Amino acid sequence: MARTPFRFLGIALSLMVWQGVGASELEIIHTARAGDxxxxxxxEYLAPPYRWRGLKTLNRVxxxxxxxxxTPLRIPESWLRVEPRSARVVALNxxxxxxxxxxxxxxxxxxxxILRTGTGGFVTLAMPDESRLTVQPGSQAQVEKMQGYKGITGQSTQINLEQGRLETTVTPQRGPAARYQIRTPTASLSVRGTAFRVGSDPAAQSSQAEVTEGEVAMNNASRDDAxxxxxxxxxxxxxxEAxxxxxPLLPAPLVGIPPILEQIDLAIPITPVVGxxxxxxxxxRDESFSDMVSAERLSTAVAHYKGLPDGSYVLRVRAIxxxxxxxxxxxxxxxxxxxPTPPSPATDGSLSWTPGPESGSRYRIQVAGPEGFERPxxxxxxxxxxxxxxxxxxRHGWRVASLRPDGQPGPWSRTAVSxxxxxxxxxxxxxxxxRLRFAWQGLAGQIYDVQIAADEAFTQVLLEESIGEAAxxxxxxxLGSYYLRLRARDPDGGVSPWSETQTLRPLLPMLTWSLSSPGRPSP
Known part of the structure; x- marks a missing residue:
């Protein structure tokens, strides 16, 4: 009798999964249609050496x-024509x-x-049906089975978790051959579409499961007590044990942080959860947590991160x-x-700073006004x-920042006071x-910075001294013009601005000198 692709499609769509009571093997149930x-x-479905005669005996046709x-026809899974499939690494660290x-x-x-992850290592796999599986740090898991069957919708996936933890989001399993199972030495979990986590501790001979979406069927490996x-x-x-x-899982903790963080070393507080x-x-780096940067168990309610690259992040926290x-x-x-990281302001009261570990080479300095840094x-x-x-x-508060390549300031330093x-x-x-002697009014205990230069910009300094007397x-x-300025340093670290620049000129023909200030003519 001639058969058409359309009828074969109809056959495939009529299949369903059936597991008999006490049966040890999954079976496909095909409901016979006209012309079968x-x-x-x-x-259409069987792999050698299995033949139609086996179906006849099994189903008493x-x-x-x-x-x-x-008529329901039982087809053992092991008789089906297998199509091997593989997962793809979508994130690795x-x-x-x-x-x-x-x-x-x-x-x-x-x-x-067999996948093994070290401390701080994890990998996320995309399954052929776009389910996601993330193997957490310090874990060992084996992809025991990942296959489809010719002419039948769906795939059969089995992951064996020997130790550690994994998290998975399962695409709704459609089709008669669809099956997604995770096994540990002490338990097995089967799903049709959900999000859950599994842990295995060989030393304690225990397994754990936490379901966040949908429902999971859990069996003890040594007992029939689903x-x-x-x-x-x-x-x-x-x-x-049964x-x-x-x-119930513990409630989600509160994590309140600003949307933009500017510290290179982060300490993010977590609101404690009772229990x-x-x-x-x-x-x-992504909303689905396929591309994880870090996964840690914290003994205190603070998450610490050092040296993270700049960028967008998603932090997920749960209580244990x-x-x-x-x-x-x-x-x-x-x-x-x-x-760029902010420079460190000097502590001696001067408007000076030391570059940070990742500072740039150009800086912006601001001195706060009465309304703060909003109007410097x-x-x-x-x-x-x-x-x-x-x-x-x-007293003046001031801060400094390194400039980014676009000219915008990076994070500001702490506020220093001058x-x-x-x-x-x-x-x-x-x-x-x-010899020329310069004297001025001073206070006891002050130190004076004196500069004499050949130019008004003081780029050609001829004399530079710090002295404890006012002369x-x-x-x-x-012969020529020279320029003088003074600055006082108090014992408590306070520093004055430079004085007005005075100009030193020779007086001819007497070969003497005059010293004048801005707005004051030479004698």
């Missing part, structure tokens, strides 16, 4: 060419091996592969109860903008590591034995 024959079913419409060799991004992971785990519940199964009643003995913190079950997730998004009284960009600012006497004192008054000049002498220079 055992020979046709053999050609009298006439293989005439099957009554609606740290030490991860497959069959003892380092695993690479975008690698294919076939059935039989139990359904609904969303929001978890359970710890121990070898040789699976206990599921217990929690620890916390799990996971950091990822005394049984080891991990609770509901708290998810927080933030952007890290910690570079002074702002300047510079390549130098110190500046001189004509600020009035008093106590600006009144600048010394103008110096008086006297000449004796071809300085200088050999008479050659």
């Amino acid at each position: 024959t055992l020979i046709g079913i053999e050609r 009298d006439n293989p060419m005439r099957i009554p419409v609606g 740290g030490d991860v091996t497959m069959n003892g060799r380092p695993l690479s991004a975008d690698a294919r992971v076939p059935a039989g592969a 139990r359904a785990l609904p969303a929001g519940y978890g359970v710890v199964a121990r070898a040789g 699976i206990p009643q599921p217990r 929690a003995v620890a916390y799990r913190a996971q950091l990822a 109860d005394e049984a080891g079950l991990e609770g509901h997730d708290s998810t927080t998004r933030f952007t890290l903008r910690a570079r 009284v002074f702002e300047q960009d510079t390549d130098a590591r110190s500046i001189e600012a004509a600020l009035p006497p008093g 106590d600006i004192r009144r600048a010394p008054g103008g110096a008086q000049l006297s000449v004796f034995n071809n 300085v002498t200088w050999p008479s220079p050659g």
Whole structure:
């Protein structure tokens, strides 16, 4: 009898999964339709050496060419024609091996592969049906089975978790051959579409499961006592013991952080949860947590991160109860903008700073006004590591930031304080034995910075001294104009601004000198 592709499609759509009571093998149930024959079913679905005669015996069919419409026909899974499939690595971090060799991004992971993750290592796989499986740090898992069947919708996946933890989000399983199962040495979990986590502790001979979406069927490996785990519940199964009643997962903790963080070292506080003995913190670059950066168990309610690259992150935190079950997730998004790192302001009261470990080479300095840094009284960009600012006497708060390539400031430094004192008054000049003496009014205990330069910008400094008295002498220079300025340092660290620049000129033909201040003519 001639058969058409359309009729074969109809056959495939009529199949369903059936597991007999006490049966040890999964079977496909095909409901016979008009025109079905055992020979046709053999050609479409069975793998050698299985033949239609086996179907006839198994199902007690009298006439293989005439099957009554609606007759259920059992087909063992092991008889079906297998189509091998593989998973794809979509995210990888740290030490991860497959069959003892380092695993690479975008690698294919076939059935039989053994995955091991070191401390801080994890890998996320995309299954052929787009389910996601993430193997957590310190774990070992084997892809025991990953296959489809010719002409039948769906695939059969089995993951064996020997130790550690994994998390999975399962695409709704459609089709008669669809099956997604995770086994540990002490339990097995089967799903049709859900999100859950599994842990295995060989030393304690225990397994744990936490369901966050959908429902999971959990069996003890050594007992026939399946139990359904609904969303929001978890359970710890121990070898040789009945699976206990599921217990509610702890509520999600609160994590309150600004949307933009500018510190290169982060300490993120977690609001404590009643009943929690620890916390799990996971950091990822994506909303689905396929591309995780870190996964840690925290003994305190603070998550620490050092040296993260700038970018967008998603932080997921959950509380852990005394049984080891991990609770509901708290998810927080933030952007890290910690570079270039801010310089460190000087502590001596001067407007100077030291570059940070990842600072740039150009800086912006701001001095706060009465309304703070919203309206600074002074702002300047510079390549130098110190500046001189004509600020009035008093205490001034200031900060400095490195500039990004686009000219915008990075994170600001801490606010430093400079106590600006009144600048010394103008110096008086006297000449004796071809030496010039400059004297000015001062206070006891002050130190004075004195500069004499050949130019008004003080780029050609000829004399630079710090002295403890209010006078300085200088050999008479050659003919020309020179420039003098003074600055006072108080014993408590306060520094005055530079005084007004005074101009030193020779008087001819008497070969003496005059010292004048701005707005004051030479004598």
